[in-house]
Amino acid sequence: MIPLSQEGLADWAGPILSGAVTTLQIAFAAYAIGLALGLVGAAARLSPWAPVRALATAYSTAVRAVPELLLIILLYYAGSQALTGLINALGLPGQVEISGFVTAVGVLAFVQGAYMTEVFRGAILAIPKGQLEAADAYGFSPLARFRYITLPAMMPNALPGMSNLWLILIKDTALISVIGFSELFFTIQQAAASTRAYFLFYAAAGVLYLLMTLTSSALFARLERYVRRGQPIVSTQEA
Amino acid sequence: MDFSWLSDPFYQEYLLEGLINTLWLLLVSAVFGFTLAVAMALVRIKGPRPLAWLAQGITVVMRGTPLLVQLFFFYYGVGRLLEGVPGIKESMFWGILRDPFFYATLTFTLSVGAYTGEVLRGALLSVPPGEREAGRAFGLSGFQVFTRLWLPRAIQLCLPTLTGELILLLKSVPLVSTIAMMDLLQAANIIRDETFLTYEPLIMIAGLYLLLTVILTAGLRQVELNFPGMQPQRRTGGFFRKAANSVQH
Numbered sequence: 001m002i003p004l005s006q007e008g009l010a011d012w013a014g015p016i017l018s019g020a021v022t023t024l025q026i027a028f029a030a031y032a033i034g035l036a037l038g039l040v041g042a043a044a045r046l047s048p049w050a051p052v053r054a055l056a057t058a059y060s061t062a063v064r065a066v067p068e069l070l071l072i073i074l075l076y077y078a079g080s081q082a083l084t085g086l087i088n089a090l091g092l093p094g095q096v097e098i099s100g101f102v103t104a105v106g107v108l109a110f111v112q113g114a115y116m117t118e119v120f121r122g123a124i125l126a127i128p129k130g131q132l133e134a135a136d137a138y139g140f141s142p143l144a145r146f147r148y149i150t151l152p153a154m155m156p157n158a159l160p161g162m163s164n165l166w167l168i169l170i171k172d173t174a175l176i177s178v179i180g181f182s183e184l185f186f187t188i189q190q191a192a193a194s195t196r197a198y199f200l201f202y203a204a205a206g207v208l209y210l211l212m213t214l215t216s217s218a219l220f221a222r223l224e225r226y227v228r229r230g231q232p233i234v235s236t237q238e239a
Numbered sequence: 240m241d242f243s244w245l246s247d248p249f250y251q252e253y254l255l256e257g258l259i260n261t262l263w264l265l266l267v268s269a270v271f272g273f274t275l276a277v278a279m280a281l282v283r284i285k286g287p288r289p290l291a292w293l294a295q296g297i298t299v300v301m302r303g304t305p306l307l308v309q310l311f312f313f314y315y316g317v318g319r320l321l322e323g324v325p326g327i328k329e330s331m332f333w334g335i336l337r338d339p340f341f342y343a344t345l346t347f348t349l350s351v352g353a354y355t356g357e358v359l360r361g362a363l364l365s366v367p368p369g370e371r372e373a374g375r376a377f378g379l380s381g382f383q384v385f386t387r388l389w390l391p392r393a394i395q396l397c398l399p400t401l402t403g404e405l406i407l408l409l410k411s412v413p414l415v416s417t418i419a420m421m422d423l424l425q426a427a428n429i430i431r432d433e434t435f436l437t438y439e440p441l442i443m444i445a446g447l448y449l450l451l452t453v454i455l456t457a458g459l460r461q462v463e464l465n466f467p468g469m470q471p472q473r474r475t476g477g478f479f480r481k482a483a484n485s486v487q488h
Contacts, residue, residue, distance in 0.1 A: 065452040066445045067410040070424060074441045081437075167303075174305035178417060185308060192315065199316035206304045206312060213303040 009200060012191040019187035020208055023173045026104050026183060031169055033109035035162075038116020045121050056117065063114035069175050075107045076179045100181035108176070112169055119161035123154040155227040163220035167213050174209070184208065242443070244434050257426030258447070260340075261412050264422065267344050269405060272351025277390065279356035280363055294356070301353035307414050309350065314342040314418040339420040347408065355404050362397035363389060395468055402459035406452060423447060 044056035063071065080103070083096040098106075131153060135145040177186035185205055192201035244250050279294040286294070301309065321327060321336055335341050366389055374384040394401065416425035427440035434440070 062449065065449045067413045067424075067448055069413045069416075070441065070445055070448065073424075074438065074445060077437045077441070171305035174307045175414075177307070185305070188308075189311070192311075196319075198319045199312075202308060202312035202316040205308045206300065209305055209308060210300060210303040214299075 007195050008197070009204065012187075012195070012201070015187050016184065016191065016204070016208070019182065019184040020212075022101075022182070023170075023184040024212070026101065026108065026173050026176065027166075027170050029105040030108035030112055030173075031166060033105065034112025034116050034165070034169070037109060037113025038120050041113055041117030042120035042124060045117060046124060060114045060117040063111055064118070068111055068172055069178065071111055072107050072175050073179060075110060076103055079103055079106060100179075103179070104173075104176045104181050104183070108169060108172060111172070112165060115165050115168075116162070119158055119165065120154070123158035123161070124150060126157045127153045152227075156224070156231065159220070159224050159227055163217070163224070166216055166220070170212050170216065171209065240439060240442075241436060242439055244430060244436065244439070245443070250430050250434075253421075253426040253429055254423070254443075256421055257423040260420065261409075261422045264340065264343055264347065264412055264415065264420075265405075265409055268347035268351055269408060271344065271348040272408070273355060275348055275352030276355035276359050279352050280359035281385070283356070283360050284363055297349065298353040298357055301350050302357070306346070306350055306411055307417065309346045310343065310414055310418055313346050314339060318342060339415065339418045342418065343415040343420055347411065350411075351404065351408060354407075355401065358397050358400050358404065359393060362393035365396055366392045391467075395466060398463050398466055402456075402463060405459065406455060409451060409455060410448070 041056050041060060044052045045060070047053050047056075080096050080098045083098065084094075087094065087096055127150065131149055132145065135149045140148065173183055174185040176183050177189060180186065188201050188205040192198045195201070279298065282290045282294045283298075318336070327333060327336070370392060371384050371389055374388045375381075379387065412422055413424035415422050416428060419425070423444050427444045430440040431437065
């Protein structure tokens with residue numbers, strides 16, 4: 001038998017690094033959209049209209065009760081078909097092909113949005129009511145009230161949850177490999193299968209993800225100090 | 240939407256096997272994982288330095304990397320290495336070491352140990368030291384103080400978080416379909432391959448998971464309400480109203 005090629009970590013470093021970049025791009029895009037979805041979702045959950053509230057509650061409850069992997073597979077297959085159906089219903093012929101990147105971002109953002117909805121809802125509810133009433137009393141428009149009162153007041157409450165969700169998101173990007181899109185973990189799987197150095201490459205994957213999550217944790221800790229500026233220090237023991 | 244395959248006894252058998260494996264894996268990993276979590280939390284508070292560092296290292300790595308990567312690492316990485324150990328295929332352990340269930344349990348146990356250990360550590364530290372001192376003053380041994388006083392009080396403090404971790408564990412189970420274990424998702428994938436139906440089996444499984452989550456949440460809510468020492472006013476209220484509330488948390 002001819003021995004298999006003797007490729008090693010060095011031969012795969014390039015593809016793996018570009019996979020890592022793709023993973024970060026997916027994560028950033030999904031996080032940004034997830035934040036927007038979460039804000040809309042939280043606003044809807046706190047809305048005075050019952051149907052809007054029910055819709056938002058159904059979204060966040062159902063998505064959070066179903067495993068992420070299952071949702072990713074389901075939405076991956078359902079997403080393009082649903083869009084094709086929509087386009088055909090509008091009288092336009094043809095088939096919609098969504099790129100793997102867009103699908104990955106869309107699916108992860110959809111899941112992220114449901115969790116973010118709950119984080120923002122809790123953070124907004126924790127703002128003392130008088131502060132919002134004061135804004136109304138001073139004649140703030142709803143948008144100005146959100147920008148100058150709600151947003152800065154809720155950030156310290158929301159940030160731990162947001163940081164948690166970012167870490168979960170980075171780890172969830174690995175699930176995208178299951179639908180065959182070439183991000184970090186998919187590249188790692190190819191490398192491991194090609195070189196047969198399974199232990200080495202999966203350990204390397206672990207190190208890369210660990211680097212991303214540890215760096216993120218450090219950055220979020222700084223960000224939390226920033227949004228808490230001006231707040232009294234509650235406990236010095238944790239610092 | 241075509242759900243006619245549901246009446247096929249073959250597919251029913253797949254689904255049942257998948258369901259049983261899913262619940263069995265959940266139970267085994269929860270029990271082992273919680274035991275490991277107690278050990279890791281205790282070692283990190285009271286243990287000798289090297290052991291505390293080891294526990295902290297495991298915690299950082301398990302919490303900082305994707306569960307899917309961990310599963311692949313143990314099943315394909317460690318599994319392949321073990322395959323190369325001379326004589327291991329003839330040993331009595333090979334049956335276990337070949338089984339994806341073993342690696343799934345190992346990975347989930349370490350993962351639960353890391354996440355829950357961190358929660359428990361915080362809870363153990365927030366039990367007022369006076370309570371432990373009172374236990375000692377009443378003549379309990381150090382071990383008794385831990386098993387009868389310190390640990391139960393800590394569990395009481397973090398019970399909602401612990402039940403939340405169990406729900407998260409349930410939702411991690413479908414990952415094992417990627418290492419060829421027959422869970423619900425794997426059953427759905429087999430049915431999809433054989434019937435050429437893209438969504439229906441997945442939707443069915445998603446519905447089943449929704450149901451499992453609701454049942455588990457309601458059941459755990461009852462455990463929380465009936466846990467010794469919980470405030471009596473939290474016991475009031477109808478069962479279904481409470482269950483519905485806790486899903487939204």
